[in-house]
Amino acid sequence: MAVKNIDIQNLKQKNMKRHMQRKEPEPLVNVKSGVSKFFLYLPLVIWALITLYPFWYMLVLATRGPAEIFRMPPPVWFSKALLSNYEVLLDRLPFWRNLWNSFYIAAMASLLSMFFCSLGGFGFAMYKFKGRNLLFNFMIATLMIPPLLGIVPYFIMMSYFGWVNTPRALYLPGAAGAYGIYLLRQYILSAVPPDLMDAARIDGCTEFAIYYRVVLPIIKPGVGALGLISFIGSWNNFMTALVILKQRVTYTLPVALRSFQGAAQTHYGAIMVGATIAVFPLLIIFAFMSKQIISGLTLGALKG
Amino acid sequence: MEKLEAGQIKINPFRRWQKKAAPYIFISPFYIAFLIFGAFPIVFALYLSFNTWTGVAGTAIEFVGWENYYYTLTDPMFWDALKTTILIGVYSGVPQHILALFFAFILNLGFVKVKEFWKATIFMPYITSAVAIALVFSVFYSHPNGFLNYIFVLLNNIPGLSSLLSWIGLDPPVNWLANTAWMRPAVSFTVVWMFTGWNTILYLAGMQAISHELYEAARVDGARWPQIFFRITLPCLKPMIQFAVIMTVIGQMQLFDQPLILFGVHGGTGRAGYTIAMFLYQTAFNWNFFGSAASIAYVTFMFILIITLITKRLLRSHEEVD
Numbered sequence: 001m002a003v004k005n006i007d008i009q010n011l012k013q014k015n016m017k018r019h020m021q022r023k024e025p026e027p028l029v030n031v032k033s034g035v036s037k038f039f040l041y042l043p044l045v046i047w048a049l050i051t052l053y054p055f056w057y058m059l060v061l062a063t064r065g066p067a068e069i070f071r072m073p074p075p076v077w078f079s080k081a082l083l084s085n086y087e088v089l090l091d092r093l094p095f096w097r098n099l100w101n102s103f104y105i106a107a108m109a110s111l112l113s114m115f116f117c118s119l120g121g122f123g124f125a126m127y128k129f130k131g132r133n134l135l136f137n138f139m140i141a142t143l144m145i146p147p148l149l150g151i152v153p154y155f156i157m158m159s160y161f162g163w164v165n166t167p168r169a170l171y172l173p174g175a176a177g178a179y180g181i182y183l184l185r186q187y188i189l190s191a192v193p194p195d196l197m198d199a200a201r202i203d204g205c206t207e208f209a210i211y212y213r214v215v216l217p218i219i220k221p222g223v224g225a226l227g228l229i230s231f232i233g234s235w236n237n238f239m240t241a242l243v244i245l246k247q248r249v250t251y252t253l254p255v256a257l258r259s260f261q262g263a264a265q266t267h268y269g270a271i272m273v274g275a276t277i278a279v280f281p282l283l284i285i286f287a288f289m290s291k292q293i294i295s296g297l298t299l300g301a302l303k304g
Numbered sequence: 305m306e307k308l309e310a311g312q313i314k315i316n317p318f319r320r321w322q323k324k325a326a327p328y329i330f331i332s333p334f335y336i337a338f339l340i341f342g343a344f345p346i347v348f349a350l351y352l353s354f355n356t357w358t359g360v361a362g363t364a365i366e367f368v369g370w371e372n373y374y375y376t377l378t379d380p381m382f383w384d385a386l387k388t389t390i391l392i393g394v395y396s397g398v399p400q401h402i403l404a405l406f407f408a409f410i411l412n413l414g415f416v417k418v419k420e421f422w423k424a425t426i427f428m429p430y431i432t433s434a435v436a437i438a439l440v441f442s443v444f445y446s447h448p449n450g451f452l453n454y455i456f457v458l459l460n461n462i463p464g465l466s467s468l469l470s471w472i473g474l475d476p477p478v479n480w481l482a483n484t485a486w487m488r489p490a491v492s493f494t495v496v497w498m499f500t501g502w503n504t505i506l507y508l509a510g511m512q513a514i515s516h517e518l519y520e521a522a523r524v525d526g527a528r529w530p531q532i533f534f535r536i537t538l539p540c541l542k543p544m545i546q547f548a549v550i551m552t553v554i555g556q557m558q559l560f561d562q563p564l565i566l567f568g569v570h571g572g573t574g575r576a577g578y579t580i581a582m583f584l585y586q587t588a589f590n591w592n593f594f595g596s597a598a599s600i601a602y603v604t605f606m607f608i609l610i611i612t613l614i615t616k617r618l619l620r621s622h623e624e625v626d
Binding site: 036037040041043044047048050051052054055057058061069070071072073074116119120122123124127129132135139142144145146147148149150151152153154155156157172173174175176177178181201206207208211232235236238239242243253254257258261268271272274275278279282283286287290291293294297298302 | 330403423440444500557564565584588604605
């Protein structure tokens, strides 16, 4: 066991070194003149402002009363109505319950996919078995099925199961997602040397123990990235949630916010408080983990 | 000592069995989940599309042959929704990819400082809730007192610009979310806002894979960045462009969140914001025509396939032509 631990430590260090040594390539084109630089930077800056502005606008509107929101000139800075907006929000929606539903479903989706996808990825990456390529290609092909195709019978099925209005209707189907398995298979192929398998077997590990005690510690960063991606996807999911969740107490945040909008007098200040709570936690996570999240989300597209 | 243990492994039948079975067990959750939650609904949808059913348990499912398909394909609402979906797809897809190519190119030039910051900022909309952001945009677009109208009223006061604006048919304040001429551009912009960053990252990765020697040679020949962009980057990037555009096509054909929030479930004035996905949703869940909705799903799937194949052909790279 001790020998194995040292091996893993070495591997981790090697991985780390590889990451640290990767340098930025030389500039491809010499953009020397300040004028060209200015004109190349300008669209980037403008688009960044366009990207960020709605978030700022959301925060500002969350602090504005109903009359202030549509006043001219339009609000660009905070006002004092945040608390009263929050009270309206709580008055019209079981908001904290909705927030909890969103969190619970996203957390379950995230945990289950971290387990099942790492296990599946491990199966595909480290074993040779009959039908492997066929099974793998089939799995990849299922990624091309548009979700719209099955939504109607999916709802019917859920009503037969009695799963309408339940969180598991939303987190179970994607728990062993094809994309996640693919992602972690790639990760395992690049991070885990095949020799490790035999070494662990000689040490007396069962196959599951190899996964759990040897491989999982090495692929933690990849599994973490997948967990984040699953969380984000589930948190933002709208159409399936809209179809499955029919009672206000079972709504997730997007569905709750949408139901609020349908009310006769749409209270936008209160909606913006809710929207802010729906959006900013993810933005904060993204601010710290943007590299992992971006590479996790785009890897499938880039290797495929 | 070690050899002895290795010998034991071979003898122990459980060990041998579990080694053989392990991979199948490890990958099985996906196939089980797919059979139940993926394959079954799709097959059932096909069955349903040849029957009528109100979705109420206990009521009869009645076989009607091709009637649902006939109904869908002769329904003007379906064709209007298809037109709207495709138009929004074009209005948002084209700018999205042009912007993404441009930003990726700039980021790839190598002079931009703190590249990670720019990448993260541009990508951020992709991870936010489409519903929450569409709600923000619905305030942004409001009429007559909204942020966008405020900007356009200001611009309209500038003499040269006001004639330019009226030339493109823009007479502020515009009711962005109820004027049929501007509804689709308005929803398209929210889509562009959301997906430009995603495409930028794809294109950036594609550009980083292009051999440096090509750039080197061009630089030696004294090429400037516009020439490098059109002569080297763009041709080399063709496979990635093809892939990214197809992803956009597939996504756009199922557009649901943004138009539903901006225009409501009926698609707004003249149903100008009514997409196929909304039509399918209403047919099934508001009107309870489950068979008809299943036929819409399959017809849409066929259209997605056809448009994907057309896109693939239009954007094929040179190797494929030969």
